[in-house]
Amino acid sequence: MTSISPASSPATAQARRDPRIYQPFMRLSHLLDGEKPGASPLPDGAPISLSIGDPQLSAPPLLAETLAAYPNDWSCYPPFRGTPDFRAACHDWLVRRYGLSPETLDADRQILPLPGSREGLFFATLTAINRGAAEGRTKVLIPSPGYHVYAGGALAAGAEPVFVPARADNNFLPDYEGLPKETLDRTAIAFFCSPSNPEGAVASREQWRAWIELAQRHGFVLAADECYADIYTDEPPAGLLEAVQGPQGTEGLLTFHSLSKRSSAAGLRSGFVAGDSELVDGIDAFMRYGGASVPTPILHASAALWRDEAHVVETRCYYRTLFEMAEEKLWAKTGWRMPAGGFFAWLEVGDGEAFALRAWKEAGLRVLPGRYLCPDEEGAAPEDNPGAPYIRVALVHEPQVTEKALDRLAEML
Numbered sequence: 001m002t003s004i005s006p007a008s009s010p011a012t013a014q015a016r017r018d019p020r021i022y023q024p025f026m027r028l029s030h031l032l033d034g035e036k037p038g039a040s041p042l043p044d045g046a047p048i049s050l051s052i053g054d055p056q057l058s059a060p061p062l063l064a065e066t067l068a069a070y071p072n073d074w075s076c077y078p079p080f081r082g083t084p085d086f087r088a089a090c091h092d093w094l095v096r097r098y099g100l101s102p103e104t105l106d107a108d109r110q111i112l113p114l115p116g117s118r119e120g121l122f123f124a125t126l127t128a129i130n131r132g133a134a135e136g137r138t139k140v141l142i143p144s145p146g147y148h149v150y151a152g153g154a155l156a157a158g159a160e161p162v163f164v165p166a167r168a169d170n171n172f173l174p175d176y177e178g179l180p181k182e183t184l185d186r187t188a189i190a191f192f193c194s195p196s197n198p199e200g201a202v203a204s205r206e207q208w209r210a211w212i213e214l215a216q217r218h219g220f221v222l223a224a225d226e227c228y229a230d231i232y233t234d235e236p237p238a239g240l241l242e243a244v245q246g247p248q249g250t251e252g253l254l255t256f257h258s259l260s261k262r263s264s265a266a267g268l269r270s271g272f273v274a275g276d277s278e279l280v281d282g283i284d285a286f287m288r289y290g291g292a293s294v295p296t297p298i299l300h301a302s303a304a305l306w307r308d309e310a311h312v313v314e315t316r317c318y319y320r321t322l323f324e325m326a327e328e329k330l331w332a333k334t335g336w337r338m339p340a341g342g343f344f345a346w347l348e349v350g351d352g353e354a355f356a357l358r359a360w361k362e363a364g365l366r367v368l369p370g371r372y373l374c375p376d377e378e379g380a381a382p383e384d385n386p387g388a389p390y391i392r393v394a395l396v397h398e399p400q401v402t403e404k405a406l407d408r409l410a411e412m413l
């Protein structure tokens, strides 16, 4: 394969089919890997990665303890639908977290384990495009900036991604309601993320209601990416399921959850999808061809983690401390205020790509240019890329490291 085109050069039609086109971290490597990093503010001057949202906290001991309690469960192929106990644990967490009545969901028919929510989001697009083919539904609505897997799924499905800007003047939420009717009627699936990556914006219950109403009226699948649902600064963000009402119930609706952030267990690869049972069956069917089922000991450990809240309270405090530190250090230079959820600072710095290069070369700090979370369309001006003025800074390192990195970033602004 030829080398990936620099992020700042517009995509040609052929390049747009390249599966690397939406990969933010490949684009970042392309930008930085040939450049020598400057000395970072750490005593040994080693580079600090602030680009990936890898939790740095240790996973709670409960995880390893539960895994160790099932040494004999590794020998068999795991059940694709998980165990009744795993489904019950996810169901009960949803009921507790969103104040649902237990009948809102049938745990056995409407919940499917996932080897990470990323995999489920990807397979959901294949499922929705396949289901919508007979009606000519070829479009996938994607917030821009947004998590790159939504676009990757559209690419793999041969679908047409429609990137909808999520800008500060709309609380960083995409305005799908404002799209033309012809677009909405040809949409197979629309993605929403709350708390959103990268901005940490959250949707209100009314907003979820409006999106549900829009999706059910136009007959497309609504995929709610809520993998940061438990990482919030003050109030627990509203979720898709608590906004369900009316005769159509969960028809066309899917919500994706994960232990990666909630339990600092990104390496466990464990999440689940819940919602419309036909769509859940569809994702299950596709995953049986090309996905991985979640190993039985991991299902046991995951059930234990979904039932435990104590470790999540500590995790939230940790991220809140880092958010407070970042606000104190960055507000005066950028006007950035801590958002309602997530653990990223989405900072307006002028030219985000140029800033990222400078931060690497001068200070050994690896941050993600916001434009890499948006498509760079052929012929588009930089101002058409809503992420271009921003960088994304992952606030995940221990406070001493984060503090040094933030002080250095603030100096550079």
Ligand SMILES: Cc1ncc(COP(=O)(O)O)c(C=O)c1O
Residues within 6 Å of the ligand: 053, 115, 116, 117, 118, 119, 147, 193, 196, 197, 225, 227, 257, 258, 259, 260, 266, 270, 271
């Ligand atoms: C917005 C968003 N959705 C989904 C995921 C996938 O998480 P996982 O596959 O670890 O559950 C991530 C991971 O960073 C994310 O940021």
